[in-house]
Amino acid sequence: MSMQNFQFKLNRWTISAGLAAVGAALALTIPAVNSQSRNTIKIDGSSTVYPITEAVAEEFQKINRQTQVTVGISGTGGGFKKFCAGETDISNASRPIKDSERQLCAKNGVKFLELPIAFDALTVVVNKQNPLNSIKVSELKKMWEPAAQGKITKWNQVNSKWPNANLKLFGPGADSGTFDYFTEAIVGESKKSRTDFTPSEDDNVLVQGVIRDRNALGYFGYAYYEANKGRLKALAIDNGKGAISPSAENVNNGKYNPLSRPVFIYVNANAAKRPEVKSFVEFFINNAPKLVREVKYVPLPANVYQSVMRNFRNNKTGSVFVGRDVVGLTIQDIVQLEAKE
Numbered sequence: 001m002s003m004q005n006f007q008f009k010l011n012r013w014t015i016s017a018g019l020a021a022v023g024a025a026l027a028l029t030i031p032a033v034n035s036q037s038r039n040t041i042k043i044d045g046s047s048t049v050y051p052i053t054e055a056v057a058e059e060f061q062k063i064n065r066q067t068q069v070t071v072g073i074s075g076t077g078g079g080f081k082k083f084c085a086g087e088t089d090i091s092n093a094s095r096p097i098k099d100s101e102r103q104l105c106a107k108n109g110v111k112f113l114e115l116p117i118a119f120d121a122l123t124v125v126v127n128k129q130n131p132l133n134s135i136k137v138s139e140l141k142k143m144w145e146p147a148a149q150g151k152i153t154k155w156n157q158v159n160s161k162w163p164n165a166n167l168k169l170f171g172p173g174a175d176s177g178t179f180d181y182f183t184e185a186i187v188g189e190s191k192k193s194r195t196d197f198t199p200s201e202d203d204n205v206l207v208q209g210v211i212r213d214r215n216a217l218g219y220f221g222y223a224y225y226e227a228n229k230g231r232l233k234a235l236a237i238d239n240g241k242g243a244i245s246p247s248a249e250n251v252n253n254g255k256y257n258p259l260s261r262p263v264f265i266y267v268n269a270n271a272a273k274r275p276e277v278k279s280f281v282e283f284f285i286n287n288a289p290k291l292v293r294e295v296k297y298v299p300l301p302a303n304v305y306q307s308v309m310r311n312f313r314n315n316k317t318g319s320v321f322v323g324r325d326v327v328g329l330t331i332q333d334i335v336q337l338e339a340k341e
Contacts, residue, residue, distance in 0.1 A: 060279075097112075123234050144193055145187045176201055
């Protein structure tokens, strides 16, 4: 799928969130009509990982016309709820599975394979008319921490040099892995955030919110910024070592810290025994380097994809990352971690 097609889809979805929801609902009902002639692979979860999985699904279905792949967006947490209930075959995740989710899967007899598939540069954006070009981690914390609720309502309350203008915040909802990661990286504890902001599990809603309000700030996956960079401004992040802009280069060299992060797919081990699911996951891993780059995320090194494929074919279930602090984890850390496994 070309970046132009991806951007068209993003723009089309944002015309109406209601239409998008209806379209998603219809997409899930269509396989029922063709259920006797087509296999269905059900995927849900992270909106951050969605562009990658959707790109893979489109390419896969071109050469596997008897298989329908449905990809939903209910957030990482929402996706794991469905996955651990056995309702989906694959779960997109912008953070590792939590121990509570792992236990829920175990309770329901759902064994899974954990497959890292790319790196993302979680991106903080403002309106194009905003004069700001960079922001400190400490300033982001002052904006987003629970203590800011109802108190930090203007830009100049964060930094006296900034405008005396209302601060409008847009961010992922509580079921989002991006919300979990951002709050842990910036505030210091997962899910600890002010709640008086505009939330959505659909990153397209956040994109449009920032585009429409000159006083807005939001955060989401890098691909959504790239698809709208003509209408948004990405802020460079200063973590005490100078302001670093989100980019593939700065993710690869480990400088974009603490907002670069690995993203995953989780595969139901029983579902993986089905030929269409096995073929899809292998197609995903083999084509990830090209398609991840195409939708503006950062591919993993070739030897990591080889390790991921080996683990999948060997049916290696369970999680390497559960309980592990992934804030600040770099691509080289992933290489070393996979080498040990």
